[in-house]
Amino acid sequence: MARKKGGLLFGIIMGTLMGVLFAPGKGKELRSRIVKEIDDGGLGTKALGNDFKMMGRDIADTAQDVYEDPRVQGGVKKGRKSIKQMFGELRKRFTGLISSSKKTNDEKGSAKK
Numbered sequence: 001m002a003r004k005k006g007g008l009l010f011g012i013i014m015g016t017l018m019g020v021l022f023a024p025g026k027g028k029e030l031r032s033r034i035v036k037e038i039d040d041g042g043l044g045t046k047a048l049g050n051d052f053k054m055m056g057r058d059i060a061d062t063a064q065d066v067y068e069d070p071r072v073q074g075g076v077k078k079g080r081k082s083i084k085q086m087f088g089e090l091r092k093r094f095t096g097l098i099s100s101s102k103k104t105n106d107e108k109g110s111a112k113k
Helices: 002-022 026-039 045-068 070-112
Strands: none
Touching (some): 002 045, 045 070
C-alpha cells in the first residue's frame, strides 16, 4: 500500500513539473530562467523552486478566498449542524445499545442464581 502511495505522489509531482515546464507562455518564461541559471553554473532548481513557491501562494490565496465566501461559510455552518445532529443521534443509539446489553447481561446473571 505504501508503495502505491509513493508512486501516486511521484506521479503527481512529475505531472505538475511537466505541466509547468511545457505550459505555453509562462512555461516558456520558466524554461528561459532555468537555462539562464544553468548557464550561470546552477542546476536550474532555484527557478523551479521559486515558481513552485509562487504557485503555492496562489493556491493558498485562492483557497482562503473560497473559504471566506459567504456561500461557502453557509455550507460549512450547515455541515457542522448536520454533523452535530448525526453524532447526537449516534450517541443516543450507542447509549441505548449499552443499556439494553447491560439489562440482558443482568437478566442472564439473575437467571443463573
